[in-house]
Amino acid sequence: MRVLRLAPLLLALALAGCATGEFSMRTLPPDTPAADNAAAVKQALAQRQALTQAHGAPATLPPDVGPPLTAAEVPSLATYDPWERVNRFTYRFNARFDQWVFLPVADTYRRLPAPVRGGVHNFFGNLSEVVSTLNYGAQLRLGPGGRSLGRFVINSTLGIGGLFDVATLWHIPAAPTGFGQTLARWGVHPGPYFVMPLLGPSSARDGFGWVTDFGTNYAINILNLYRGTAGWALTPLNAVDIRSNTSFRYYSTGSPFEYDTVRFLLVRKTLIQDDALRLWQRRGDPPGGAPAGE
Amino acid sequence: MHAPEQVTDACRASPSGCRRARALAVFGGTALLLALAHAAAAADPDPPTGLADPAALRATVYGTPPQDIAPLPQTVPLQEIDIRLPWARPLPKVLWFDARLRCWFSAQDKPAPLAIVIAGTGSDGNTAKLALLRAVLYADGYHVLTMPSPTFPGFIAAASSTGVAGDLVQDSQDLYHAAAAIIAHLPKRVRITDVDILGYSLGGAHAAVVKALDAKEGTLRIRRAVMINPPVSLFDSMRRLDRLFTRSIGDGAQGLDALYRRVYVRLANYFRAADQVRIEDANLMAAAGAVLRTDQDFQAAVALTFRIALVNVFYAGDLYAGTGVVTDPAHPPQPGDSTDAVVQKLFGMTFDDYFERVFLPYYLAHKGGATRESLLAESRLQVIGDTLRASPDYYVLTNSDDLILDPQELQWLRTTFVGRIKVYDHGGHLGNLGERDQMEDLRRMLAGQWAGDAP
Known part of the structure; x- marks a missing residue:
């Protein structure tokens, strides 16, 4: 068992060796230009309408959400980052871990047939519905909570233990949530910028939320998947599944100011999302619409 | 620019959630930067300081339909x-x-x-x-x-x-x-x-x-x-872009702060007012539309995109040339150092600053026989004009x-x-x-x- 556990690491190191020489080639998933452009054409149609509206009547707020945001309420251009030195260190650590371990393993994983990887992806997605359901409950948002629960039931049964995402085919798309959003729902500010080890840029609140969700899974321990041998095998597989489906590359900007750029974007995104979420919640989740914010 | 964990949360659930999360992540707090991403892909557009054609500006920022x-x-x-x-x-x-x-x-x-x-x-x-x-x-x-x-x-x-x-x-x-x-x-x-x-x-x-x-x-x-x-x-193109920056954004920190507030307000209110709670790529584009309205907005997007590229070129050049404009050659910057101060300084620097304080000193010292005039001449396509004409x-x-x-x-x-x-x-x-x-x-x-x- 111990050897098995080490196998991915050894494989990663062996593969990483290839990347230290003066020349290396790494196969990426192929581009799919025709499909991408077809999707863009579809969006352009929707966009044309939306753009007309946006230009015609900018920011007319429904009466129940209060006055619009004013320039005075905009958070400062400088970002609150009291843990900057540690954060920068973690960012660099993550970049190196990504380069030496995560990416080589994810590259190897992508050689598996697509249906297998799809099954793995759906399986973990299905498990995450448990935490989503609980958190929607804690957010007192019963509609989306019911959808998450419904998805879990449908996919666990008809989807054969979650390997197939039947619910999405039935137009019940996933809308995961977590404890970070639950905290946001009850007015907790994101707090300082926080770069999580291995997981990447976040905020103190959302980082704490992630840990709580992980702990919740561990406590519930559904089908005994989160503890013991199964836990040792599944957690890395989950991580590899996530990594191989994420296109983010550390330092793809090549810029010495990448840390600043990511921090700027992420913090503003979180604040604007929180702001919109707060108002949407005051108005309630729309019937049949996907829950807000995800 | 995506934050990985934001994306991965949704990727766990479904490919569509994944796309949405990526959209959100790209969205990254300001559609200004979304628009910038478009303009960044457009690279170094350079409207003259005269009246830029509104259609040309929009085509430049939005790209080919x-x-x-x-x-x-x-x-x-x-x-x-x-x-x-x-x-x-x-x-x-x-x-x-x-x-x-x-x-x-x-x-x-x-x-x-x-x-x-x-x-x-x-x-x-x-x-x-x-x-x-x-x-x-x-x-x-x-x-x-x-x-x-x-x-x-x-x-x-x-x-x-x-x-x-x-x-x-x-x-x-x-x-x-x-x-x-x-x-x-x-x-x-x-x-x-x-x-x-x-x-x-x-x-x-x-x-x-x-x-x-x-x-x-x-x-x-x-x-x-x-x-x-x-x-x-x-170089002429870049100088024109500097003037465009001054005209559409203003000088230095104050202009940038005002632009940031303007964009943030428009964006936050766009999402407050949105009927649909689901944020998808199409909405994202509409958000960019809500942010960029006037010719001045489009000019600002173009000018800022260029300034961001210049910030990187300037910093690296100063570091390598040892000219000490924003970095101290005696105490090279370390990876853990905060870069807030240097970024703020760099956003106020024009291409002329780069040319006069980094580029010119370096090339005059390292390129035999180079003069100010010869370096300017070599930045023009005319430097290979005869070949271009004959071949x-x-x-x-x-x-x-x-x-x-x-x-x-x-x-x-x-x-x-x-x-x-x-x-x-x-x-x-x-x-x-x-x-x-x-x-x-x-x-x-x-x-x-x-x-x-x-x-």
């Missing part, structure tokens, strides 16, 4: 190449991640010509515009190698022999040698019959100079070069409303590339890249079958 794009193949294989180049200067600690040059390669499985494609100002070797050209060229039977601009920080650190970007000939030389090194390392199964080179925006100018250098050195025996929306005078193998695709050309410059292109230039009526700067007609003209030019501009 997807329904007008040439037919594209279903899949294009892709490999990432990392190469360490021996002539690179010692790597500063703060650029530790830029040790190797990164390019992208798509191989045919049969003998085929190779197309080398160069990105525009400040861009890496895998922009959306490069991907578009890659798809078209790959479908047309080329191996395709896409390379970053010599003004991309990753190139400056890993492939520049000076570390001080902006010299058209020197940068092209480094680019040429890097391309040759990559081709020499390609596996044997990749069989190359001919080499062609093209580039968009500043990359177009680089492509032409690389071919001109190759005509002397003969390593690659480059057959043809096509320049898409190239500048004619690099039948250089082509130009541009637009009559391209923001980076003034009328004299466009006229110079017309008279230099007689019978080898196509000027479209509309598109601004790169706002028609990938259009059916343009890609058909590109194909014919690369194949040496272009019959000339229809009257």
Whole structure:
């Protein structure tokens, strides 16, 4: 068992060796230009309408959400980052871990047939519905909570233990949530910028939320998947599944100011999302619409 | 720019959630930066300080409408190449991640010509515009190698022999040698019959100079070069952009702060007012539409995009040249240091500042016989004007409303590339890249079958 556990690491190191020489080639998933452009054409149609509206009547707020945001309420251009030195260190650590371990393993994983990887992806997605359901409950948002629960039931049964995402085919798309959003729902500010080890840029609140969700899974321990041998095998597989489906590359900007750029974007995104979420919640989740914010 | 964990949360659930999360992540708090992403892909647009054409400005920022794009193949294989180049200067600690040059390669499985494609100002070797050209060229039977601009920080650190970007000939030389090194390392199964080179925006100018250098050195025996929306005078274009920044954003920190607040307010209210709670790519574009309204907004997006590219070039140049404008040569910056102060300083720096305080001191000291005038002259396409005029193998695709050309410059292109230039009526700067007609003209030019501009 111990050897098995080490196998991915050894494989990663062996593969990483290839990347230290003066020349290396790494196969990426192929581009799919025709499909991408077809999707863009579809969006352009929707966009044309939306753009007309946006230009015609900018920011007319429904009466129940209060006055619009004013320039005075905009958070400062400088970002609150009291843990900057540690954060920068973690960012660099993550970049190196990504380069030496995560990416080589994810590259190897992508050689598996697509249906297998799809099954793995759906399986973990299905498990995450448990935490989503609980958190929607804690957010007192019963509609989306019911959808998450419904998805879990449908996919666990008809989807054969979650390997197939039947619910999405039935137009019940996933809308995961977590404890970070639950905290946001009850007015907790994101707090300082926080770069999580291995997981990447976040905020103190959302980082704490992630840990709580992980702990919740561990406590519930559904089908005994989160503890013991199964836990040792599944957690890395989950991580590899996530990594191989994420296109983010550390330092793809090549810029010495990448840390600043990511921090700027992420913090503003979180604040604007929180702001919109707060108002949407005051108005309630729309019937049949996907829950807000995800 | 995506934050990985935001994306991954939703990726766990479904591909559509994944897309949405990515959209949100890209969204990143300001649609200004979304618009900037578009403009960044547009590279170095350069509206004159006069009245810029509103349609050209919008085309420049939004790019080619997807329904007008040439037919594209279903899949294009892709490999990432990392190469360490021996002539690179010692790597500063703060650029530790830029040790190797990164390019992208798509191989045919049969003998085929190779197309080398160069990105525009400040861009890496895998922009959306490069991907578009890659798809078209790959479908047309080329191996395709896409390379970053010599003004991309990753190139400056890993492939520049000076570390001080902006010299058209020197940068092209480094680019040429890097391309040759990559081709020499390609596996044997990749069989190359001919080499062609093209580039968009500043990359177009680089492509032409690389071919001109190759005509002397003969390593690659480059057959043809096509320049898409190239500048004619690099430095003049950049100076105009500085004036555009002052006009549309204002000077230094105050102007930037005001722009930031304006954009943030529009964006936050857009999302407060949105009926649909689901944020998808289409809404994202609409959000960008809510943020960019007036000509001044579009000009600001273009000017700021350029300033962001300059920030990187300036910082790296100052570091390598040891000119001490924003970095202290006696105490080189460390990777853990906060960069807030230096970023703020850099956003207030113009291209003239870069030229006078970093570029000029470095090149006067390191290039034998160089003068201010000679360096300025070498930043113009005229430096290879005789070759461009005489050789039948250089082509130009541009637009009559391209923001980076003034009328004299466009006229110079017309008279230099007689019978080898196509000027479209509309598109601004790169706002028609990938259009059916343009890609058909590109194909014919690369194949040496272009019959000339229809009257």
